[in-house]
Amino acid sequence: MYRYQRRYCGPLQAVIFDWAGTLVDFGSFAPTQVLIDVFAEQGISISMVEARAPMGLAKWDHIQALGRQSAVAERWQARFGSAMTDADVDRLYHAFMPLQVQRVADYSAPIAGARECLAQLRARGLKIGSCSGYPRVVMEALLPHAHAAGIAPDIAIATDDLPAGGRPGPWMALENVQRLAVSDVSACVKVDDTVPGIAEGLAAGMWTVGLAASGNAVGLTYAQWLALSAAEQETVQQPARDSLFAAGAHYVIASVAELDAVLDDIQQRLARGERP
Known part of the structure; x- marks a missing residue:
């Protein structure tokens, strides 16, 4: 038995x-630098320290968590007049993906x-x-x-x-x-x-x-x-x-x-x- x-x-x-x-x-560096570049395209400056804080999460979740950081959220509010929404995260994610695919081999x-x-x-x-x-x-x-x-x-x-x-x-x-x-x-x-x-x-x-x-x-x-x-x-x-x-x-x-x-x-x- x-x-x-x-x-x-x-x-x-x-x-x-x-x-x-x-x-x-x-x-x-592969995920963080691309995130910095994607936010820069929206007129939002992100530091490397800020970009690294949510590392380890899935990339959509990473972008959302990054946008919820108080300093980043304040910059987003000042730039767009409203808080970051899930639709904004979707837009950033879709901009992020082709750049990440393009550059990942470099790292x-x-x-x-x-x-x-x-x-x-x-x-x-x-x-x-x-x-x-x-x-x-x-x-x-x-x-x-x-x-x-x-x-x-x-x-x-x-x-x-x-x-x-x-x-x-x-x-x-x-x-x-x-x-x-x-x-x-x-x-x-x-x-x-x-x-x-x-x-x-x-x-x-x-x-x-x-x-x-x-x-x-x-x-x-x-x-x-x-x-x-x-x-x-x-x-x-x-x-x-x-x-x-x-x-x-x-x-x-x-x-x-x-x-x-x-x-x-x-x-x-x-x-x-x-x-x-």
Whole structure:
């Protein structure tokens, strides 16, 4: 007779990655710069800090959240004489999409250590999933360039692939579980550079690893990052670390280049019967 095991104590089975700021596009510039340009076309000046604040959400939701920021809302009101409506969000989104498709390849360079990280996961026998705040049309523009550069997860779920929607809900992460045929969500690790991405992994019952240096919160190019001293690097990434830990991340590291040691620790915790 089958006996249900309450605690999964087996091996890790899969790692599920975000894309921009996690596997490619150090500093996560592809979404933010296009948003700045789209708002500029409407006569609204948006700073990089403002554009980055809702990062991790689906892009329609990102635009809506950006327009609801008090300072941006004030500028919109002054420019148009009324608050931003859903129809305005639709208009901005439709202006955003072709520009994002056009430019996403420009930001498709792998993050340092990402190729090696994926190779280590293959060597461990782990399945590799991914999901993104990008819609499918943008993912289809990004994937050929990423694959040619050696970044090729087993699957890639876009935010509009599922009727339930995207982050911070668990649906994209759970779709990875189904398609990868993972037997227990606690055998999965979600890796992301944003708070909504960490929330997604937690909602799906997974271990979560936040990325402080390579992602949206620090927002530096790789060259700018390398130009900093070790002490300066620690200083600029500390707010990102604090934010990701506050969101509930089980671990926070600088980038995927440091993931291998974290997986060793998670495997030991699983063996002791711990759950995310």
